[in-house]
Amino acid sequence: MFQKLVESLSLDTKKKTRNELDDYVHIGVLQAVIIAMQSVSPGMETLLLMSGKKAGKMMSIGSSSSLSEALEKAEKKFRELRIGIIESENIKEDEVVVKVRECMMCSNLANVGRPLCYIVGGILSGFIENEIKTGVQVYENKCVTMGYDYCEFIIKISH
Numbered sequence: 001m002f003q004k005l006v007e008s009l010s011l012d013t014k015k016k017t018r019n020e021l022d023d024y025v026h027i028g029v030l031q032a033v034i035i036a037m038q039s040v041s042p043g044m045e046t047l048l049l050m051s052g053k054k055a056g057k058m059m060s061i062g063s064s065s066s067l068s069e070a071l072e073k074a075e076k077k078f079r080e081l082r083i084g085i086i087e088s089e090n091i092k093e094d095e096v097v098v099k100v101r102e103c104m105m106c107s108n109l110a111n112v113g114r115p116l117c118y119i120v121g122g123i124l125s126g127f128i129e130n131e132i133k134t135g136v137q138v139y140e141n142k143c144v145t146m147g148y149d150y151c152e153f154i155i156k157i158s159h
Helices: 002-008 027-040 044-059 067-080 118-132
Strands: 085-089 095-101 136-142 151-157
Touching (some): 118 136, 118 151
Antiparallel strands (some): 085 095, 095 151, 136 151
């Protein structure tokens, strides 16, 4: 069943999924669902991270020769799908700092003193892993819900 759903999924922004309503869904709906999921169980954060990782792999073509190239592709895909605006900083061979502005998960939410964007971190992780064909670890150390104007993820390549 899962594979059939994956095959029917379209991430093509030029192809409309719905005829009358168009493809736009207000970001507040997504945020409400994710916040509700996190309130149900503390373990939901791991589920969101892993779900995001699977989604990120689906969004990736999987053909980058370097971390820099994978990040360029991620920047384009995140903007195209309106997940957020990526800015990569301090790119090293095995680590990079990625800022996400206008993040789909936390834009305009209150400062609650902890990060919220597990699904976005998962998407980044899955996308990069699939592009460079090696494992990565992603850690969110800054978030709008921690009082910042952006989210910041540390991505480390597993060797």
